Amino acid sequence: MTAPVRVLLADDHGAVRAGLRLMLEQSGVLEVVGEAGDGDVAVRQARALRPDVVLMDVRMPGTDGVTATATIVAEGLADVVALTTFDLDEYVVGMVRAGAAGFLLKSVGAAELVDAVRRVAAGEGVLAPEVTRRLLDAVAGRGGLVPAAQAAVTEEDPRLAVLTARERDVLGGLGEGLSNAELADRLGVSPTTVKSHVSHVLAKLGVRSRLQAGVLARDLLP
Numbered sequence: 001m002t003a004p005v006r007v008l009l010a011d012d013h014g015a016v017r018a019g020l021r022l023m024l025e026q027s028g029v030l031e032v033v034g035e036a037g038d039g040d041v042a043v044r045q046a047r048a049l050r051p052d053v054v055l056m057d058v059r060m061p062g063t064d065g066v067t068a069t070a071t072i073v074a075e076g077l078a079d080v081v082a083l084t085t086f087d088l089d090e091y092v093v094g095m096v097r098a099g100a101a102g103f104l105l106k107s108v109g110a111a112e113l114v115d116a117v118r119r120v121a122a123g124e125g126v127l128a129p130e131v132t133r134r135l136l137d138a139v140a141g142r143g144g145l146v147p148a149a150q151a152a153v154t155e156e157d158p159r160l161a162v163l164t165a166r167e168r169d170v171l172g173g174l175g176e177g178l179s180n181a182e183l184a185d186r187l188g189v190s191p192t193t194v195k196s197h198v199s200h201v202l203a204k205l206g207v208r209s210r211l212q213a214g215v216l217a218r219d220l221l222p
Contacts, residue, residue, distance in 0.1 A: 042054060
């Protein structure tokens with residue numbers, strides 16, 4: 001049998017965590033291995049438990065979700081999915097810079113939540129297209145790639161120049177917020193092949209997540 005996907009919940013509201021736990025564990029394929037009420041505890045729990053996915057509230061007292069996400073991603077502890085009411089403020093944009101794999105609205109239904117967590121654990125990382133695409137629009141509109149080391153570049157930037165033609169196609173799809181399955185359909189290849197291309201694109205561009213690559217695509221590609 002396939003091992004269940006291990007999930008850490010980070011939200012300062014106990015009722016929210018309880019609701020998320022119920023939806024996840026009823027699936028039979030996801031296991032909640034821990035909970036945290038603030039970002040500092042989330043980081044410590046991630047180090048101790050090594051979950052596959054962390055569901056991270058964007059705003060929490062003390063250490064917020066942005067700071068916690070940056071640490072968890074930088075240390076390679078888990079993929080992080082942001083939980084948000086999605087008002088497109090600097091906290092949400094900060095989650096992109098921190099390397100969040102994607103975003104879910106707190107009003108998410110059980111089936112969508114379970115599917116999203118499984119997809120992120122499988123390395124796909126694009127969630128809720130209506131959220132992801134809107135966020136890409138917002139961040140790109142602010143001129144915003146991500147950390148300073150990855151500041152805006154030109155068409156002649158060497159990182160873009162080293163992409164193959166197929167990798168450029170994949171990057172364009174990431175800029176549209178497409179999932180692996182959608183990219184596979186468009187390009188006429190398997191989702192496994194798409195996943196490999198995405199990994200190469202992220203490595204060549206020096207970004208942490210598909211979402212960051214999507215922002216770069218909005219800035220660089222016609």
